[in-house]
Amino acid sequence: MNATIQPAAIRKTFTLRATPERAFQVFTAGFGGWWPRTHYVGDSPLTGAVIEPRAGGRWYGEHEDGVERLWGDVLTWDPPGRLVLAWRLNAEFAYDPALLTEVDVRFTAVGDGETRVDFEHRGLERFGDSEAAVRTLGMMDGGWGLILDSFTSAANA
Amino acid sequence: MANNLAFAALADPTRREVFERLAAGPSAVGDLARGLPVSRPAVSQHLKVLKEAGLVTDRPDGARRVYQIDPQGLGQIRAWLDRFWDTALEAFKAEVERNDDEEPKAP
Numbered sequence: 643m644n645a646t647i648q649p650a651a652i653r654k655t656f657t658l659r660a661t662p663e664r665a666f667q668v669f670t671a672g673f674g675g676w677w678p679r680t681h682y683v684g685d686s687p688l689t690g691a692v693i694e695p696r697a698g699g700r701w702y703g704e705h706e707d708g709v710e711r712l713w714g715d716v717l718t719w720d721p722p723g724r725l726v727l728a729w730r731l732n733a734e735f736a737y738d739p740a741l742l743t744e745v746d747v748r749f750t751a752v753g754d755g756e757t758r759v760d761f762e763h764r765g766l767e768r769f770g771d772s773e774a775a776v777r778t779l780g781m782m783d784g785g786w787g788l789i790l791d792s793f794t795s796a797a798n799a
Numbered sequence: 800m801a802n803n804l805a806f807a808a809l810a811d812p813t814r815r816e817v818f819e820r821l822a823a824g825p826s827a828v829g830d831l832a833r834g835l836p837v838s839r840p841a842v843s844q845h846l847k848v849l850k851e852a853g854l855v856t857d858r859p860d861g862a863r864r865v866y867q868i869d870p871q872g873l874g875q876i877r878a879w880l881d882r883f884w885d886t887a888l889e890a891f892k893a894e895v896e897r898n899d900d901e902e903p904k905a906p
Contacts, residue, residue: 649854649877654888660895668895676894678887733876761888769876 651764658757662749665757666722669747670695674704683711683735693727695719701727712737717744724748733769743768813837814845818868821855822878825867 658665668676674690682688682703690704699716714737718726727745732738743765750758817831828846832839846866849855857864868878 652877652881652884654884656888656892658892658895665895669891672894676887676890678890681883681887759888759892761884763880763884766877766880 649766651762651766654759654761656759657752658759659755660757661755662722662751662757665749665759666725669693669749670721670725683713683731683737684709693725714745718746722749729763741768811845811848813841814848817842817845818849818854819878819881821866821868825865827860827863827865829863831866 660668670693673693677691679688682691682705684705686705686707686709688703689706692700692702692704692710694700694716697716697719699719700710700712701714701716702710702712704710712730714728714730716725717728718724725747727747729743729745730738730741732741743763746762746764748760750760752758813835816835820826820831820834828839828843831846832842835842837845846855846857850857850866855866855868857866859865
């Protein structure tokens, strides 16, 4: 009855004023430093966020209640050029070990001490369909809009 | 194959804009064209490509056709994730370059 959709991978490309080594370092070891504190799973506020530095390592949030909530794991650990993470949060933001969507980040040296970042989040068709998911996203939209606004303000300050 | 088609369909910035607008809610061609700097036939053409790629569906509504992203919600999840990553990667970029600026450098 409903049309099937094959959503395109999300792709982002941008350039950083930093070396690939530094970009990879900040993305991984410094993950907790830049990951928005407002983006987390569950009811307990986020206190940190971790990408363990090896293939097979865990990718998770640390919370005020002391519980670590898993988001996925490291599929490819190849510093400083490439990092592939498994995003295993389903459309209702619950961890599902059977779900595999891939977050692929490549760091390529360009020009004078700059790095091009090629980001891709693919496999989105595996989220499947879910009315609850749509409701969840609808509720959270306002929240993300506010976050985006605060970033814009900070950038323009 | 289908994925490649979908990706190509969203590669065009105007087409992407059309898709993102539909993510906010179903619309007819005329309504979509009103807010975009392109002609109504151009918007129709973009919708045709999006439809062929399986990213949007359409249905008759009286004399006009109303377009919407797929009713299963994957398009909405995608649109949400797209904005989400914009936010997260902007924060990542800021973090990388903020620390970079700790070394003496004219602002």
